[in-house]
Amino acid sequence: MNDNRSSFTGKIGFVLAAAGSAVGLGNIWRFPYLAAQYGGGIFLLTYLILSVTFGFALMAGEIALGRKTGLSAIGAFRALNKKYAFIGYLASIVPMIILPYYSVIGGWVIKYLIAFVSGDAAMAAHSGYFDGFITQTAEPLIWFCVFIGITALIVMLGVEKGIEKVSKWMMPILVGLTLIIAIYVACMPGAKAGISYYLKPDFSHFSVTTVLAAMGQLFYSMSLAMGIMITYGSYMKKDVGIESSVHQIEIFDTGIAFLAGMMVIPAVFAFSGGDPDALGKGPGLMFVTLPKVFASMKGGVYLGIAFFLLVFLAALTSSISLMETVVSIFQDKLKWGRRKTCLLVLGGALLVGSLSSMGYGLLDGVKIIGMPFLDFFDFISNSVIMPIVAFLTCIFIGYIIKPKALIEEVELSGKFRAKALFTVMIKYIAPVCILLILGFSVLEGLGVIKI
Numbered sequence: 501m502n503d504n505r506s507s508f509t510g511k512i513g514f515v516l517a518a519a520g521s522a523v524g525l526g527n528i529w530r531f532p533y534l535a536a537q538y539g540g541g542i543f544l545l546t547y548l549i550l551s552v553t554f555g556f557a558l559m560a561g562e563i564a565l566g567r568k569t570g571l572s573a574i575g576a577f578r579a580l581n582k583k584y585a586f587i588g589y590l591a592s593i594v595p596m597i598i599l600p601y602y603s604v605i606g607g608w609v610i611k612y613l614i615a616f617v618s619g620d621a622a623m624a625a626h627s628g629y630f631d632g633f634i635t636q637t638a639e640p641l642i643w644f645c646v647f648i649g650i651t652a653l654i655v656m657l658g659v660e661k662g663i664e665k666v667s668k669w670m671m672p673i674l675v676g677l678t679l680i681i682a683i684y685v686a687c688m689p690g691a692k693a694g695i696s697y698y699l700k701p702d703f704s705h706f707s708v709t710t711v712l713a714a715m716g717q718l719f720y721s722m723s724l725a726m727g728i729m730i731t732y733g734s735y736m737k738k739d740v741g742i743e744s745s746v747h748q749i750e751i752f753d754t755g756i757a758f759l760a761g762m763m764v765i766p767a768v769f770a771f772s773g774g775d776p777d778a779l780g781k782g783p784g785l786m787f788v789t790l791p792k793v794f795a796s797m798k799g800g801v802y803l804g805i806a807f808f809l810l811v812f813l814a815a816l817t818s819s820i821s822l823m824e825t826v827v828s829i830f831q832d833k834l835k836w837g838r839r840k841t842c843l844l845v846l847g848g849a850l851l852v853g854s855l856s857s858m859g860y861g862l863l864d865g866v867k868i869i870g871m872p873f874l875d876f877f878d879f880i881s882n883s884v885i886m887p888i889v890a891f892l893t894c895i896f897i898g899y900i901i902k903p904k905a906l907i908e909e910v911e912l913s914g915k916f917r918a919k920a921l922f923t924v925m926i927k928y929i930a931p932v933c934i935l936l937i938l939g940f941s942v943l944e945g946l947g948v949i950k951i
């Protein structure tokens with residue numbers, strides 16, 4: 501439909517660009533703390549099952565939607581059925597909510613990188629260091645501004661291609677480093693119990709919230725249910741295989757998340773013997789645990805510098821992709837120039853992100869439905885809006901345009917081997933499960949039922 505759209509050069513180009521957006525803090529920071537909090541092995545198993553079923557079907561569907569129409573989320577839904585453009589709008593809200601708080605965490609990564617470079621690695625390993633940092637007002641705010649400032653500068657100058665090039669060779673190094681750290685941790689005394697907690701599913705830990713958390717994490721990590729993959733699909737050439745690309749992105753994304761869990765969770769056991777308080781640490785888990793690992797290692801400071809640098813780059817490629825998306829949505833609507841739109845988005849993100857940044861310190865007393873700002877924004881996007889967008893997307897594909905329309909799109913570049921799985925997931929299993937999970941969690945949240 502849109503001939504002027506530039507395309508990725510080929511399959512490798514597409515997979516790497518999509519993986520650059522997908523692999524980020526979601527894999528390294530968010531996955532391990534959720535897995536630790538929601539019962540280890542049972543969370544991992546739920547996540548893996550969802551990934552090869554829900555994740556596969558939704559990602560293939562979104563990419564095919566984008567490629568079929570040649571348009572981003574709002575345009576893609578509208579082009580296929582005017583009445584459903586609202587799904588595109590709803591999806592577009594998600595990156596707007598995520599970008600500010602994502603950049604707050606990006607700022608935490610910079611803080612740790614600087615601490616390691618400037619010789620404070622040993623201090624960073626002390627318990628209390630992390631809490632002492634995030635409960636301040638100025639420092640987390642400054643690092644947040646630095647992170648989002650760098651992101652905005654790159655988007656404004658339009659030099660993201662250069663950054664992506666760097667990230668392409670950084671990615672394998674990140675995998676290598678994570679592997680080294682995971683192996684080191686596995687050899688620490690006490691780590692075995694952590695490995696078994698992480699790998700052996702304990703069904704007594706299973707609950708609907710496990711599934712909700714795993715589903716939200718899946719969407720977040722694979723950049724689904726927020727219009728991103730539709731946009732990426734719109735840049736994809738017709739002869740590039742959608743099915744095999746999806747498999748590769750999934751393996752890459754899930755592999756890195758799995759390794760990150762192997763690095764963090766057994767370490768929590770090695771240092772605090774699987775104390776539930778330590779496992780339930782939440783957003784701070786990686787920042788509290790890894791400096792201890794580095795401190796216990798010979799040359800750990802250098803490994804720590806390399807690690808935080810690579811996490812910073814992975815976070816940056818993701819935040820660039822988030823900001824790009826938000827900027828292009830506003831640009832399409834307002835018809836403003838790129839720089840002016842960038843400044844508008846930057847201003848908005850600074851305002852909202854500051855709330856998240858100060859939520860553990862100065863604004864500690866302010867809670868939204870019992871949560872600090874950052875946790876609330878994370879919850880509302882991952883556990884509420886994204887499941888709703890995913891549900892609506894399934895209904896749209898399954899019953900409005902019909903799966904056949906997208907299966908034909910996928911088959912432009914060869915056989916669609918999993919088309920039966922795709923159809924059944926999109927039409928029946930995914931929407932029913934999402935509704936049940938959302939329904940149960942709302943009822944639980946309201947205190948009507950106890951699960």
Ligand code: PFF
Pocket residue numbers: 521522523524525526527595598720721722723726728818819821822825
């Ligand atoms: N998938 C990214 C992560 O796991 O860190 C987060 C993300 C990046 C979401 C870019 C959306 C996006 F556009």
